[in-house]
Amino acid sequence: MRQSKFFTKVSRDIPKDEESYNAQVLIRAGFVDKVGAGIYTLLPLGLRVLQKINQIIREEMVAIGGQELQMPALHPKEVWQATGRWEGFDALFKLKGSDNREYALGATHEEVVTPLAKRHVFSYKELPTQVFQIQTKFRNEKRAKAGLIRGREFLMKDLYSFHADEADLNKYYKTAQKAYFKIFERCGLLDVTYLTFASGGAFSKFSHEFQTVTSAGEDTIYICDDCQIAVNQELIEEHPHCPNCEKTELRQEKAVEVGNIFKLRTRFSDAVDFAVKTAEGDMKPVEMGCYGIGPTRVLGTIVEVHHDDRGIIWPETVAPYQVHLLSLKQEKVAEEIYEALLDRGVEVLYDDRDISAGEKFAEADLIGCPLRVVVSEKTLAQGNKVEVKKRNKQESELVTISRLLEMVKK
Numbered sequence: 001m002r003q004s005k006f007f008t009k010v011s012r013d014i015p016k017d018e019e020s021y022n023a024q025v026l027i028r029a030g031f032v033d034k035v036g037a038g039i040y041t042l043l044p045l046g047l048r049v050l051q052k053i054n055q056i057i058r059e060e061m062v063a064i065g066g067q068e069l070q071m072p073a074l075h076p077k078e079v080w081q082a083t084g085r086w087e088g089f090d091a092l093f094k095l096k097g098s099d100n101r102e103y104a105l106g107a108t109h110e111e112v113v114t115p116l117a118k119r120h121v122f123s124y125k126e127l128p129t130q131v132f133q134i135q136t137k138f139r140n141e142k143r144a145k146a147g148l149i150r151g152r153e154f155l156m157k158d159l160y161s162f163h164a165d166e167a168d169l170n171k172y173y174k175t176a177q178k179a180y181f182k183i184f185e186r187c188g189l190l191d192v193t194y195l196t197f198a199s200g201g202a203f204s205k206f207s208h209e210f211q212t213v214t215s216a217g218e219d220t221i222y223i224c225d226d227c228q229i230a231v232n233q234e235l236i237e238e239h240p241h242c243p244n245c246e247k248t249e250l251r252q253e254k255a256v257e258v259g260n261i262f263k264l265r266t267r268f269s270d271a272v273d274f275a276v277k278t279a280e281g282d283m284k285p286v287e288m289g290c291y292g293i294g295p296t297r298v299l300g301t302i303v304e305v306h307h308d309d310r311g312i313i314w315p316e317t318v319a320p321y322q323v324h325l326l327s328l329k330q331e332k333v334a335e336e337i338y339e340a341l342l343d344r345g346v347e348v349l350y351d352d353r354d355i356s357a358g359e360k361f362a363e364a365d366l367i368g369c370p371l372r373v374v375v376s377e378k379t380l381a382q383g384n385k386v387e388v389k390k391r392n393k394q395e396s397e398l399v400t401i402s403r404l405l406e407m408v409k410k
């Protein structure tokens with residue numbers, strides 16, 4: 001992509017009405033645009049990152065048997081009344097249609113997916129089965145000050161699993177936990193993300209959150225460094241202790257809940273009479289689990305975890321472009337390199353604009369692509385070379401153009 005043609009511009013000003021670092025830097029660097037509190041447009045740069053996060057999540061969900069579908073964002077009041085959550089779900093956005101009926105904007109999809117499964121699954125022989133979507137959710141959040149981390153409109157991956165009995169639910173729940181760690185590993189968050197015990201509500205003792213440690217977090221967790229697990233403050237009645245080894249010397253940290261998995265048991269299948277035939281021939285309510293991740297929240301969290309005082313440092317796996325090519329008045333050579341990189345399928349952002357070198361360097365650091373390549377009179381004078389520098393390293397090196405093409409191939 002040529003920056004001279006790029007739709008978005010980098011801005012010098014820090015947005016005044018944003019408190020959170022992730023929103024400030026993402027707005028300045030042209031990844032998102034703020035429309036209102038907790039409401040953002042994903043700009044071309046931001047959408048590229050989001051699509052990579054979505055694809056990682058999609059692959060790991062498909063790997064554990066998830067079948068992708070898309071449910072509506074607009075829900076008739078009746079489906080929420082059926083589960084008793086029309087009144088019970090605090091953050092539900094409610095609206096009236098021109099037919100004078102009431103609707104909700106989907107905050108979660110148990111109300112839609114359970115009747116759907118009831119229309120398609122009839123026997124224990126068809127279980128287990130799992131469906132998921134990556135879809136827009138709406139929640140009337142009281143505070144929306146954490147940028148992409150807490151939106152009023154946000155993206156969620158929600159997977160729902162259906163089982164013939166509790167043992168099978170428990171087994172799948174463990175499988176899902178492993179898949180979640182793969183996702184956070186691939187998104188560059190594994191080192192700071194902890195399986196966290198949280199309250200499970202009325203249907204199971206615990207639910208599990210995936211909490212990423214960052215000072216930007218709204219939650220407080222207590223980490224057991226021996227067991228590499230944590231417990232959420234909300235759970236804790238007296239003295240926090242590790243749910244695994246009972247240790248009480250725990251490390252207190254601020255964290256963001258990037259994912260949450262829940263054994264729903266028969267809470268929703270009971271509400272809509274979703275039962276299947278057992279081997280013995282009688283009817284048994286279906287056991288359910290739900291598994292959420294917020295891709296937009298993950299995006300904001302990656303920015304909080306991976307940055308320095310000059311800007312974002314994207315992990316390669318989710319970077320909008322792998323290479324940021326800067327031409328310092330050397331368009332002829334830079335064009336050749338740009339074309340050669342494109343030919344090899346490398347994602348390149350090419351700064352071909354007529355602005356100062358200082359501005360180009362500052363913007364490259366702000367945007368945060370993993371590899372910066374500079375073509376200048378100085379680099380070319382030293383044996384027709386270019387300067388390459390990793391965004392997460394201090395040192396740079398001069399390499400020939402053929403060496404550069406070798407490097408980016410890997």
Ligand code: ATP
Pocket residue numbers: 108139141148149150151152154155156257258259260292293294295296297298
């Ligand atoms: P929180 O405790 O942070 O309010 P939650 O427990 O209500 O979140 P879930 O209903 O479990 O969240 O949603 C599943 C996932 O969706 C969360 O783990 C998070 O990644 C994401 N998510 C939830 N609410 C938001 C939001 N307002 N903005 C962005 N992502 C969200």
Ligand code: MG
Pocket residue numbers: 209257260
């Ligand atoms: Mg939560």
